[in-house]
Amino acid sequence: MSERKSLPVVADEPMDPSRRAFMRTAAAGAAVAALSSCGVEMEDFLRSHFKELSPDELRRVLAKVERKNLERFGKKTTVSATGPRPGVEFGYGLDLSRCVGCRRCVYACVAENNQSRQSPQIQWIRVLEMDKEHGVDLAHANHYYEADAVPRPGKFYMPVQCQQCRNPPCVKACPTQATWKEKDGIVVIDYDWCIGCRCCMSACPYGARHFNWATPTLPAEELNPHQHYLGNRPRPKGVVEKCTFCIQRTREGRYPACVEVCPVGARKFGNLLDPESEIRRVMETKRVFVFKEELATHPQFYYFYAT
Amino acid sequence: MRLDIIHALTILAVAAALASPQAARAAGTKPDATPAETVKSPPKLDPAHGAKALEESSAVRKVAPPLIQAEPPPFSEGIFPCSGCHVDPGDRTRRELTFHEDIQKVFDHDSNARWCLDCHDAENRDVLKLASGETVPFTESYRLCGQCHGDKYRDWRAGVHGKRVGQWDGEKTYFLCVNCHNPHTPGFKGVKEIEVDGKRTTAPTLEMLRPEPRPLRPDEMRRTAPAKATAPTTAAGGR
Numbered sequence: 024m025s026e027r028k029s030l031p032v033v034a035d036e037p038m039d040p041s042r043r044a045f046m047r048t049a050a051a052g053a054a055v056a057a058l059s060s061c062g063v064e065m066e067d068f069l070r071s072h073f074k075e076l077s078p079d080e081l082r083r084v085l086a087k088v089e090r091k092n093l094e095r096f097g098k099k100t101t102v103s104a105t106g107p108r109p110g111v112e113f114g115y116g117l118d119l120s121r122c123v124g125c126r127r128c129v130y131a132c133v134a135e136n137n138q139s140r141q142s143p144q145i146q147w148i149r150v151l152e153m154d155k156e157h158g159v160d161l162a163h164a165n166h167y168y169e170a171d172a173v174p175r176p177g178k179f180y181m182p183v184q185c186q187q188c189r190n191p192p193c194v195k196a197c198p199t200q201a202t203w204k205e206k207d208g209i210v211v212i213d214y215d216w217c218i219g220c221r222c223c224m225s226a227c228p229y230g231a232r233h234f235n236w237a238t239p240t241l242p243a244e245e246l247n248p249h250q251h252y253l254g255n256r257p258r259p260k261g262v263v264e265k266c267t268f269c270i271q272r273t274r275e276g277r278y279p280a281c282v283e284v285c286p287v288g289a290r291k292f293g294n295l296l297d298p299e300s301e302i303r304r305v306m307e308t309k310r311v312f313v314f315k316e317e318l319a320t321h322p323q324f325y326y327f328y329a330t
Numbered sequence: 331m332r333l334d335i336i337h338a339l340t341i342l343a344v345a346a347a348l349a350s351p352q353a354a355r356a357a358g359t360k361p362d363a364t365p366a367e368t369v370k371s372p373p374k375l376d377p378a379h380g381a382k383a384l385e386e387s388s389a390v391r392k393v394a395p396p397l398i399q400a401e402p403p404p405f406s407e408g409i410f411p412c413s414g415c416h417v418d419p420g421d422r423t424r425r426e427l428t429f430h431e432d433i434q435k436v437f438d439h440d441s442n443a444r445w446c447l448d449c450h451d452a453e454n455r456d457v458l459k460l461a462s463g464e465t466v467p468f469t470e471s472y473r474l475c476g477q478c479h480g481d482k483y484r485d486w487r488a489g490v491h492g493k494r495v496g497q498w499d500g501e502k503t504y505f506l507c508v509n510c511h512n513p514h515t516p517g518f519k520g521v522k523e524i525e526v527d528g529k530r531t532t533a534p535t536l537e538m539l540r541p542e543p544r545p546l547r548p549d550e551m552r553r554t555a556p557a558k559a560t561a562p563t564t565a566a567g568g569r
Binding site for chain 1: 394485488489490491492493494495496497498499500505510518520521532537538539540541542543544545546547551552
C-alpha cells in the first residue's frame with residue numbers, strides 16, 4: 024500500500040504579525056516602484072477626476088500636458104479645457120444624397136485631431152460604401168473600397184463616426200468613468216483616466232472607438248498645436264480615442280474640420296437649440312434618420328436626404 | 331509589541347496613500363459636480379467665457395450672423411470682359427457657334443431647350459439676364475440659377491445646400507453655385523481648391539473626385555513598415 028500524501032495543512036495560528044506586516048510594507052513599496060518605473064508619475068496617479076479638479080489643479084494639469092508635448096515633439100502647443108457653452112447642444116447632419124465617398128473628411132480629421140498615422144493607423148471616420156439596391160444595410164457595406172473616381176455607379180456612401188449618443192453605451196461600460204457626456208452633448212475621454220480595458224469599444228455599436236495598440240506614430244511637423252485636453256491632445260499608448268466633434272474647434276464656435284473640408288457640402292453642424300441654425304433647418308425640412316435607431320442610443324448625429 | 335504598532339502605522343500610511351486615488355476612482359465623481367461647472371471655471375483659460383457665449387448667442391438670435399461670399403472661380407483666361415469682343419447685340423437666333431467650342435462641347439444644361447442668350451444678356455455680355463429682363467452681375471449668378479432651381483436656392487440660402495466654412499455660431503463664408511457647379515454642365519462632378527486674389531476658394535472640375543487611400547486592414551497594419559505612405563492628396567475645399 025502506497026503512502027498517501029496528505030493535503031497541505033493550513034496553519035491555524037496566524038503568521039508572525041510582525042512578519043506579515045513586513046510583507047505588506049514590502050508589497051506596497053513594490054507597487055510604488057512599479058508605478059514610477061512604468062512612466063506614471065505619482066502626481067498623475069493621485070490627482071482627482073477631471074470633473075473634480077479645482078481651477079488651480081486644472082491649470083497645473085494642462086501645463087503638464089503642454090510640457091510633455093514639448094518633450095515628446097519639441098514643439099510648443101496650447102492645450103485648453105474650454106467648457107460647454109450654456110444653451111448649446113450640438114447636432115450633426117450628414118447628407119447621404121450628397122456624399123460621394125471621397126474620404127477627404129477622414130484625412131482632415133486625422134490631421135486636425137493628431138491621430139496615429141501608421142501602425143497603428145487610427146481614423147475616426149469610416150466611410151462605408153453600400154449598394155443603392157440594398158439601401159443602408161451593413162451586410163453589404165465595404166469601407167476598404169478603392170476607385171479611380173467616386174461615386175461609383177450603383178453605390179452610395181455613408182461615413183460613420185462617433186454618434187455622440189444621448190444614451191451612450193460606452194459611458195455605461197467604462198469602469199473608471201474615464202469617458203462621459205458633456206452638457207453640449209460631446210462624449211469625451213480623459214486619456215489620463217483611461218485604463219485601456221476597451222470595454223467601451225465592445226459596447227459601442229458604431230465601431231467609433233479606437234485603441235492605441237502602440238505608441239501613436241505622429242510626426243512632429245504634422246502635430247496640430249491647437250489642442251483640447253478632452254480632444255486632440257496626443258495620446259499615449261494603451262488608451263481609447265474617438266471623434267469629439269472637434270471639441271477644440273467647436274467649443275470656440277468654429278465648424279469641425281470634416282465639415283469644412285467636405286467638397287460636396289454634405290456635412291452640417293450647429294446648435295440644436297438655436298431655431299435659426301442650419302442643423303435645425305435640416306431637422307425640420309428633410310428626411311432624417313439616425314443610425315441603428317432600434318438600439319435606442321439616441322444619437323446627436325443625424326443622417327438625412329436633402330433630395 | 332511596540333515595534334508591531336510602528337509597523338502597523340507605516341503600513342496604514344502607505345496603504346492609505348495608495349488606496350485614496352483608487353477609492354476616488356472607484357467612487358467616481360460627486361453627483362453634483364457637473365462638467366460645466368468645473369470646466370468653465372478656470373479663470374486663466376477664459377474667465378468670461380460663459381458670459382461671453384451667452385451674449386454672443388443672444389446677439390446671434392437678434393441679428394443674422396455675418397455672411398461672407400467666397401471668391402467666384404475665375405473666367406477662362408482672356409475671355410472677360412465679354413464686351414471686348416461682343417460690342418453689338420449681334421445675331422440672336424439660336425445656332426451652333428464657331429467660337430466658344432470648349433463650352434459648346436460640354437454644354438449640358440437643358441441643352442435641347444436653351445442656349446447662350448437665355449442666361450447671357452444680348453445687349454451687355456458682361457452681365458447675366460433674368461427671365462424678367464432684369465440684369466444681374468456674374469457675382470450674383472445665384473439669382474439666375476434660383477429662377478428654376480427654387481428648392482435648391484431656398485436650401486442654399488438657409489445653409490443646407492452647399493458648403494459653408496467659418497463659425498457655426500458666427501461669421502460664415504458661403505460658396506456660390508458656380509464654385510461647385512459648372513453653369514454650362516451643372517451636374518456635380520468634382521471640385522478643386524484654388525486661390526483667387528490670395529483667398530482660397532473652389533472651382534468646379536469636369537473630372538470626378540479621386541478618393542483618398544483606403545484604410546489599412548488590420549493584418550496590413552501589423553505588417554506595415556512606417557515607410558508605406560498613405561499621405562492624402564490635397565484636400566478639396568475648406569480653408
